[in-house]
Structures are given as structure tokens and as C-alpha cells.
Amino acid sequence: MVVIETKDVTYTYPGATKPSIENVSITINKGDFVILTGPSGCGKTTLCRCFNGLVPHFYNGKLEGTITVADLNVADHKIYQLARHVGLVFQNPENQLFALSVEKDVAFGLENFAMPRDEMRKRVDWALQIAGISELSERPPHELSGGQQQRVAIASVLAMQPDIMILDEPTSFLDPVGAEKIFEVLSELNKKLGITIILVEHRLDLAAKYANHVIVMNEGKVALTGTPREIFTSEKARLIGIGIPKATKLYQHLKQNGVELKAVPVTPEEAANLLREVLNRA
Amino acid sequence: MLEVKDLYFSYPTGLEALKGINLTVDDGEFLAVMGQNGAGKTTLVKHFNGLLKPTKGEVLVDGVSTQDVSVAKLARNVGFVFQNPDHQLFSETVEDEIAFALKNFGFEASVIEKQIDWALNLLDITQYRKTSPFMLSGGERKRVALASILAWDPKVIILDEPTIGQDHQQKEKLQQFIMQLNAQKKTVVVVTHDVEFVAECNPRVILMTQGKILVDGKAEKILTNPKVLAQASIVPPQITKIFLELADLGLPTDVIDVHEATKILLNRLRNRS
Numbered sequence: 372m373v374v375i376e377t378k379d380v381t382y383t384y385p386g387a388t389k390p391s392i393e394n395v396s397i398t399i400n401k402g403d404f405v406i407l408t409g410p411s412g413c414g415k416t417t418l419c420r421c422f423n424g425l426v427p428h429f430y431n432g433k434l435e436g437t438i439t440v441a442d443l444n445v446a447d448h449k450i451y452q453l454a455r456h457v458g459l460v461f462q463n464p465e466n467q468l469f470a471l472s473v474e475k476d477v478a479f480g481l482e483n484f485a486m487p488r489d490e491m492r493k494r495v496d497w498a499l500q501i502a503g504i505s506e507l508s509e510r511p512p513h514e515l516s517g518g519q520q521q522r523v524a525i526a527s528v529l530a531m532q533p534d535i536m537i538l539d540e541p542t543s544f545l546d547p548v549g550a551e552k553i554f555e556v557l558s559e560l561n562k563k564l565g566i567t568i569i570l571v572e573h574r575l576d577l578a579a580k581y582a583n584h585v586i587v588m589n590e591g592k593v594a595l596t597g598t599p600r601e602i603f604t605s606e607k608a609r610l611i612g613i614g615i616p617k618a619t620k621l622y623q624h625l626k627q628n629g630v631e632l633k634a635v636p637v638t639p640e641e642a643a644n645l646l647r648e649v650l651n652r653a
Numbered sequence: 654m655l656e657v658k659d660l661y662f663s664y665p666t667g668l669e670a671l672k673g674i675n676l677t678v679d680d681g682e683f684l685a686v687m688g689q690n691g692a693g694k695t696t697l698v699k700h701f702n703g704l705l706k707p708t709k710g711e712v713l714v715d716g717v718s719t720q721d722v723s724v725a726k727l728a729r730n731v732g733f734v735f736q737n738p739d740h741q742l743f744s745e746t747v748e749d750e751i752a753f754a755l756k757n758f759g760f761e762a763s764v765i766e767k768q769i770d771w772a773l774n775l776l777d778i779t780q781y782r783k784t785s786p787f788m789l790s791g792g793e794r795k796r797v798a799l800a801s802i803l804a805w806d807p808k809v810i811i812l813d814e815p816t817i818g819q820d821h822q823q824k825e826k827l828q829q830f831i832m833q834l835n836a837q838k839k840t841v842v843v844v845t846h847d848v849e850f851v852a853e854c855n856p857r858v859i860l861m862t863q864g865k866i867l868v869d870g871k872a873e874k875i876l877t878n879p880k881v882l883a884q885a886s887i888v889p890p891q892i893t894k895i896f897l898e899l900a901d902l903g904l905p906t907d908v909i910d911v912h913e914a915t916k917i918l919l920n921r922l923r924n925r926s
Contacts, residue, residue, distance in 0.1 A: 409820070410820045410821075410822060410823075411790050411791070411792030411793060411818065411819065411820040411823060412789075412790045412792070412793060413820075416790065416791075462791050462818065463737065463739065463791065465737065465739070514666070516690050516691050516695075517690075517736055517737065517814075518690035518691070519690060519691070540791075540817075540818060543814075543817040543818060544690070544736070544814065544817065544846075545690060545846065546688070546689045546690050546846045546885075546886040546887060547846055547848060547886065547887050547888040548689070548883075548886035548887065548888060549689070549690055549886060550846075551888065573818075573819065573820050573821060573824070574847070574849075576849055576891055612820070612821050612822035612825075613820075613821050614820075614821035614824070616891060617849065617890065617891035617892050617911050618891050618895065620911050621892065621895065621911055621914055621915065621918075624911060624912070624914075624915040625915060625918060625919070628915065628919055630918070630919065630922060638891075639891045639892075639894035639895045639898065640894075640898065642891075642895045643894075643895045643898035643899055646895065646899060646918065647898075647899060647902070649922065650899070650902055650918075650921065650922070651902075
């Protein structure tokens with residue numbers, strides 16, 4: 372089932388001389404775990420803003436083509452209507468957090484939905500726990516570290532249990548173990564609750580194994596779409612310069628030297644297993 | 654160049670962020686500060702340009718205690734690029750942003766012009782010269798912040814999470830660029846979680862946890878020690894993970910680089926067959 376569809380979407384910010392995204396036509400299915408990647412300034416963030424209506428409703432500018440999200444035409448629906456379906460975690464958590472305590476920030480969206488207090492309490496506690504910040508609930512968000520703020524931003528979107536979660540580099544401030552935990556959480560939400568995940572990410576080393584669909588953008592256009600394995604071994608992806616996981620790179624280096632593993636590894640575990648086979652055979 | 658003696662630091666809230674740090678960074682050294690969120694990494698490096706002053710102990714920059722000098726004065730020697738570029742940028746155009754510190758340091762107009770050109774070019778942001786920094790993407794803003802520091806050519810450059818928001822190509826450029834600064838005998842201190850980035854640069858690494866230094870050594874030693882890494886919430890680089898998994902086959906486990914990995918595997922395969 373298609374949950375997001377864009378048809379020939381071209382968008383220009385007010386005052387800009389050229390469009391930030393151009394003729395973007397993509398389809399995302401319900402339950403997909405999508406990685407959206409590409410050089411900085413390629414239009415990833417702008418595309419994400421199309422999914423929750425910030426483009427065109429908040430930023431104005433000129434939108435052509437149609438964006439359909441959860442069967443709603445984005446141009447005809449208000450941001451708050453779309454917010455019931457789409458949660459966006461910003462690249463910079465400071466742009467998202469504003470309340471005087473973490474739990475108030477996490478509860479804010481739910482309050483706007485007029486959720487009963489008991490249920491709200493449960494949801495907030497659940498989201499804090501999943502994000503691993505239960506102990507921070509009384510703290511003012513602006514006093515927290517970048518990584519902690521990032522978790523608060525994730526919790527505040529999680530609490531809404533949207534059908535679609537868009538995360539713009541949600542783990543950039545987190546240490547690797549913290550980042551892995553967040554990816555695990557997203558993967559679980561994706562598998563258990565069927566939430567569609569759209570992850571904007573440059574660090575593909577950690578994220579690749581969770582995704583079933585990769586979209587590569589370049590200069591405002593969609594350059595490539597496919598499975599992680601297809602994308603990471605594509606010559607075009609290499610030329611655009613996306614961060615191919617080292618496990619896949621090792622596969623490529625070996626291949627160039629006449630050693631071809633049976634499959635394309637995306638994770639170190641996969642690479643180790645494939646290498647073990649070759650090494651044992653030799 | 655940097656000398657930290659038994660440094661303790663507590664925030665006004667009472668949080669003790671640093672608990673007895675001892676560290677010496679030589680002139681021209683390249684140091685990566687790694688560790689879990691909240692370990693005190695940023696708190697530590699903020700002592701290097703006097704943004705924070707020790708609660709106890711002492712920090713010397715080029716032989717001078719930071720207690721005795723203003724941040725403005727220290728800044729001439731120590732450039733600090735913040736984790737979040739929005740904490741740093743405020744001017745209306747990228748060009749003004751870079752000019753700001755140069756003007757404050759009293760450089761001549763012609764020098765300022767030259768330095769702006771140089772820094773814009775270096776960080777590949779010449780096309781944004783007249784643009785507002787706030788119109789740029791996160792990665793681009795980060796480069797503006799970096800350009801504005803490098804323009805005045807400090808001896809020590811501190812970069813707090815420089816790779817955040819940078820795409821792959823920019824990251825590779827940044828890496829070359831940091832190596833280049835280091836080759837020019839600049840002292841470079843990088844706070845980062847990016848193990849793959851550190852694996853490629855192979856600098857000296859200190860691993861921090863809970864306000865203390867856990868271990869200090871070359872990246873290839875530290876990043877290949879999963880036990881210490883786990884204590885600091887860091888995972889080994891992918892290449893190291895592969896070799897750790899294959900340890901029972903008698904392969905080395907201290908590999909961090911993909912080229913070296915390829916060489917080892919090819920040798921092994923050729924010798925066997």
C-alpha cells in the first residue's frame with residue numbers, strides 16, 4: 372500500500388532563483404524503512420518538509436506537482452491535519468524543543484490532540500522509556516547535551532505514534548551505542564507497529580542494515596532508488612559520493628583484486644560470514 | 654601547547670563534569686576526544702579556549718594559564734568550532750561572518766579581503782559569499798563556521814563534532830583538510846563520535862567516560878579494543894568488527910583501514926591456494 376507519493380514535484384523557496392527539488396517522483400509503501408541520502412544541499416530536507424506540509428504551507432514558495440501522504444493531498448491539507456499522520460524529527464533538536472521540562476515537550480503534541488490525561492501520561496512515559504530518557508523527564512531541554520536533546524525530540528514525535536516518522540539525521544549528536552539503540556528502536560517500531568520510517572542519513576554504516584529502500588538525491592533530483600545492496604554497489608552512487616558502508620567497500624576492493632564474495636555484505640557480520648567461507652575454502 | 658593539570662570542573666547546577674583530568678597535547682599534535690554522551694568531552698575542550706575555567710586544577714595554553722587571560726585573547730591562538738553552528742553564526746552574510754573576527758583582531762582591510770577569499774575557497778563555499786548563513790543547509794553552515802575560524806589562522810583548532818551534518822564527500826574533504834592543517838604543524842583537537850572518521854585519520858585518541866580519561870593512545874590501538882570501547886559507548890569501526898569476528902582464523906584483530914584489510918585478506922588467500 373502506497374503511503375507517500377510525489378508526482379513531478381518541483382519546489383522553489385520564496386526569493387530563491389532556482390528550485391530546491393525538481394521533478395521528484397517517488398513512491399513509499401506502508402511499512403518501508405527508507406534511507407534518504409545524497410550530498411548536502413541536494414534537497415533531502417526540503418523533500419521531507421513536503422511530507423508533513425511545512426512545504427508549502429509554512430515556507431510558502433512555489434510548489435508544482437502533487438504530494439499525497441496517507442491519502443491526503445498535502446497542498447489541500449493543513450499542517451496540523453498532516454501531523455496526525457506524519458511526525459518529523461528535525462536535524463537540529465534545538466529547533467524543535469521549547470518547553471520548560473522534557474515531559475512537557477513530549478506531551479505537547481498530545482495536548483494539542485486533546486488526549487485524555489491518563490492516556491497522555493502513559494504515552495509520555497512510554498516514549499521517554501523507548502528513547503532512554505525517563506530519568507530526564509523533569510529536566511529543562513535546553514540544559515541537556517546535544518545527544519540528550521536529540522532523544523527528547525525523538526520521544527516527542529514517538530509519543531504521537533504517527534503512521535510515518537521522518538527523521539533528519541536523528542542520531543548525529545549521539546555516541547555510536549546511543550545511535551544504534553535509536554536505530555533499533557526505529558526498526559522495532561517499523562516491524563511491530565508497521566510505522567513507515569524515512570531516515571535522512573549520511574552515516575550509512577550504522578543505518579544500512581535496517582533499511583529496505585534507499586533513495587539517493589543529487590542536485591534536487593532523485594538520482595537512484597533501490598535496495599541497499601543495489602545502491603551501495605552502483606557506480607552512479609559512488610560517483611555522487613554517498614558514504615558506502617566499509618563492509619561493502621571491502622567487498623568491492625576484494626572484487627577488484629579478483630576475489631568475489633558470494634553476496635554483497637552491508638554489515639560487518641555479513642562480511643565476516645562471507646569471508647569465512649572463502650577463507651575456509653582456500 | 655595544551656597542558657591540563659588535575660582538572661576538575663563543576664557546573665553551577667552542581668554537576669561534576671570533569672573529575673581529575675591530566676593531559677598534555679604537544680604542538681602540532683592531532684588528538685581525537687571520544688566517549689559517550691555526557692562524558693565531559695565538550696566541557697574539557699571548552700577549557701582550551703577559556704570558555705570554561707577550572708573549578709580546581711589548571712589549564713595552560715602555550716604556557717599561559719587560562720585563568721589569567723580573557724577568552725578574546727586566547728581566541729587569537731585557539732579557534733573553536735562549535736558542535737552546533739547556530740551557536741556561532743550571527744551575521745547577515747557569510748562574508749561578514751568570516752570578516753567579523755578578523756576585524757576584531759585588527760587586521761587590515763586588504764588582509765581581511767584576502768583571508769575571506771582564501772577561507773571561502775578552502776571550504777568550497779565561495780558561491781555563498783553574499784548569502785545569509787541561515788539560508789544554508791546544516792552541513793554548509795558548519796563549513797561557514799569553520800571558515801570563519803580558519804580565516805584568522807589560530808595555532809590550535811578545536812572542532813566539536815565536525816562531521817555532523819556533512820555528506821560523504823564533504824567529510825572526505827574535511828578529513829584531508831584536517832590532515833593538511835596538522836601537516837602544517839597546527840595542533841588539532843577533534844571531539845567526535847564518528848569512529849569511521851577517526852579510523853581513517855588514525856590520530857591520537859583519548860577515550861572519556863564520566864568525567865575521566867579512560868585510555869589514551871593511537872587510534873589503531875584504541876579502536877580495536879572492544880572492551881574499553883564498550884565502556885565509553887563506542888563501537889569499533891566496521892573493518893575492525895569484521896576482523897574481530899574472524900579472530901579464530903588467526904587473522905590480526907588490530908585492523909581499522911579498508912585498504913590494509915584488503916591487503917591482509919588477499920595475502921592470506923594467495924598463500925593458501
